[in-house]
Amino acid sequence: MLSAIMEDYLKAIYYLQDETDERVRTSTLAEHMDVEQPSVTSMVKKLAERDFIHYKPYKGVVLTDTGIPVVLEIIRHHRLLERYLTERLEYDWAEVHDEADRLEHHISNQFADRIAAQLGNPAVDPHGDPIPTADLDVSPPQSGETLADQQVGDKVRIERVPDNDPDLLRYLSEHGITPKTVVEIVETTSFGMVTLDPDGTDERVALPEEVARSIIAQTLTGASN
Amino acid sequence: MLSAIMEDYLKAIYYLQDETDERVRTSTLAEHMDVEQPSVTSMVKKLAERDFIHYKPYKGVVLTDTGIPVVLEIIRHHRLLERYLTERLEYDWAEVHDEADRLEHHISNQFADRIAAQLGNPAVDPHGDPIPTADLDVSPPQSGETLADQQVGDKVRIERVPDNDPDLLRYLSEHGITPKTVVEIVETTSFGMVTLDPDGTDERVALPEEVARSIIAQTLTGASN
DNA sequence: TTATATATTTAGCCTCGTCTAATTCTCTCC
DNA sequence: GGAGAGAATTAGACGAGGCTAAATATATAA
Numbered sequence: 359m360l361s362a363i364m365e366d367y368l369k370a371i372y373y374l375q376d377e378t379d380e381r382v383r384t385s386t387l388a389e390h391m392d393v394e395q396p397s398v399t400s401m402v403k404k405l406a407e408r409d410f411i412h413y414k415p416y417k418g419v420v421l422t423d424t425g426i427p428v429v430l431e432i433i434r435h436h437r438l439l440e441r442y443l444t445e446r447l448e449y450d451w452a453e454v455h456d457e458a459d460r461l462e463h464h465i466s467n468q469f470a471d472r473i474a475a476q477l478g479n480p481a482v483d484p485h486g487d488p489i490p491t492a493d494l495d496v497s498p499p500q501s502g503e504t505l506a507d508q509q510v511g512d513k514v515r516i517e518r519v520p521d522n523d524p525d526l527l528r529y530l531s532e533h534g535i536t537p538k539t540v541v542e543i544v545e546t547t548s549f550g551m552v553t554l555d556p557d558g559t560d561e562r563v564a565l566p567e568e569v570a571r572s573i574i575a576q577t578l579t580g581a582s583n
Numbered sequence: 584m585l586s587a588i589m590e591d592y593l594k595a596i597y598y599l600q601d602e603t604d605e606r607v608r609t610s611t612l613a614e615h616m617d618v619e620q621p622s623v624t625s626m627v628k629k630l631a632e633r634d635f636i637h638y639k640p641y642k643g644v645v646l647t648d649t650g651i652p653v654v655l656e657i658i659r660h661h662r663l664l665e666r667y668l669t670e671r672l673e674y675d676w677a678e679v680h681d682e683a684d685r686l687e688h689h690i691s692n693q694f695a696d697r698i699a700a701q702l703g704n705p706a707v708d709p710h711g712d713p714i715p716t717a718d719l720d721v722s723p724p725q726s727g728e729t730l731a732d733q734q735v736g737d738k739v740r741i742e743r744v745p746d747n748d749p750d751l752l753r754y755l756s757e758h759g760i761t762p763k764t765v766v767e768i769v770e771t772t773s774f775g776m777v778t779l780d781p782d783g784t785d786e787r788v789a790l791p792e793e794v795a796r797s798i799i800a801q802t803l804t805g806a807s808n
Numbered sequence: 809t810t811a812t813a814t815a816t817t818t819a820g821c822c823t824c825g826t827c828t829a830a831t832t833c834t835c836t837c838c
Numbered sequence: 839g840g841a842g843a844g845a846a847t848t849a850g851a852c853g854a855g856g857c858t859a860a861a862t863a864t865a866t867a868a
Contacts, residue, residue: 363855384816397856399817404854416816416863447697457691464689466682472672588825609846622826624847629824641833641846 362463365432367391367401368410371421372429381418427494434490435462435470437483440521442473444484451484451536452528455521467492485527486518486537486574503577505552505570508543513557514575515540526569533563540578587688590657592616592626593635596646597654606643652719659715660687660695662708665746667698669709676709676761677753680746692717710752711743711762711799728802730777730795733768738782739800740765751794758788765803 360368370390374382384398391398406413410425421429439458443449449457471492474480481497482488488497508514516539519530534556535541541563545553550567565573585593595615599607609623616623631638635650646654664683668674674682696717699705706722707713715721733739741764744755759781760766766788770778775792790798 361854393855394857395816396818396858401855443694447694447701449697453693457694460689461686464685468678469668469672469682472674476672586824618825619827620846621828621848626825 383418430490430494437489451531452524485521505573513578518574608643655715655719662714676756677749710746730798738803743799
């Protein structure tokens with residue numbers, strides 16, 4: 359068995375490796391896990407010894423084929439929990455993350471399967487991230503256009519928002535921007551600001567381009583249609 | 584904050600103290616926690632230092648007024664989880680214990696309150712044990728008559744069954760004996776055997792007197808009525 | 809190519825919760 | 839009231855996971 363902390367390291371490696379497509383450096387991992395570098399070194403040695411990761415000293419780590427399913431199981435737990443908490447237990451969008459981050463390590467697969475069944479085996483979590491199936495298949499994350507790629511006048515459907523910034527999530531949900539909502543781009547500026555109009559409201563929501571680029575959206579109609 | 588293990592010690596002390604009404608000896612605790620005695624000594628010192636228990640060397644421990652609410656919170660979590668798992672997630676009576684024993688330490692009070700609300704703030708768990716309220720009131724456990732106190736011919740309603748023996752639970756539920764079910768006492772023997780007839784069935788269920796004495800039941804009608 | 813800056817690892821120590829072995833306390837029985 | 843038996847505690851160690859300070863490897867820049 360793996361400790362919750364080991365699971366967290368593996369999860370971090372998974373996400374960081376996804377971002378950079380390179381070996382994950384111990385310093386990156388240290389920052390992400392909020393520990394000092396020597397702690398990382400000793401932990402990656404243990405994980406490497408148990409064959410969850412490949413560790414080349416001074417060069418960083420990658421998940422092995424043993425490590426990947428472990429992480430996918432945790433991610434499945436996490437995303438199902440987020441879905442369950444928001445959908446069945448009236449959690450606020452911004453509140454789910456901490457609870458799910460803790461519980462993901464402690465629920466059994468049986469528990470996960472049961473809540474999945476209750477929810478009708480959903481494909482995505484509340485942020486639009488794909489939920490691995492019980493046999494750990496993951497649909498490739500939606501890539502493609504982001505809110506920053508749009509033209510003024512475009513109508514787009516939000517597909518996926520980042521899930522790691524509670525403040526942003528709170529802001530977005532307060533302004534009615536969640537996966538599945540349709541918004542119109544009303545303005546983009548040269549100094550990096552995107553302004554939106556969520557469908558059916560008069561409200562205008564402004565976002566830094568940086569943020570807009572992290573929100574995946576599906577174009578519905580161009581201005582010219 | 585308390586570790587899950589510390590919480591388990593406190594919980595064990597609570598139950599053991601309830602049973603014997605005396606100071607809980609370290610040996611009892613060691614057996615219950617499945618560790619060696621010195622481990623207990625060092626743990627109770629820490630718990631005493633933090634004022635959750637009163638520890639008198641060589642004399643055992645008792646919970647303090649600081650420790651009691653901590654335990655009640657955990658018990659609330661545990662019993663709500665058991666109820667939720669059986670009622671909403673289709674867990675089997677015998678399966679819930681392990682899952683609840685793990686999760687009780689990791690769910691937030693918010694989570695507990697939400698599932699309590701979902702369930703309509705139930706007063707008892709699936710075994711008939713009282714669930715502490717959000718402000719940690721516990722209705723005194725039903726005391727009174729047990730299955731062993733009955734006369735042949737009595738009809739009784741099961742109120743509460745012990746929750747710590749999965750095998751027994753499985754046996755009872757397979758034979759339709761759960762809180763709220765009505766049974767008739769069909770036989771008691773001098774060598775300590777009680778035989779029951781669950782209402783509406785022809786089946787006969789036999790239990791050792793020892794076990795019958797741990798099942799609380801409410802008399803409905805005597806044989807003579 | 810060498811020198812310096814930066815990243816990483818090693819060394820050694822800490823706390824938590826556990827263990828075994830050795831010691832000390834308590835209690836009972838004569 | 840003293841001698842054992844039995845229970846509890848102390849002593850010292852270990853693995854997990856963390857830290858700081860020191861040493862070393864890598865990368866960059868002259």
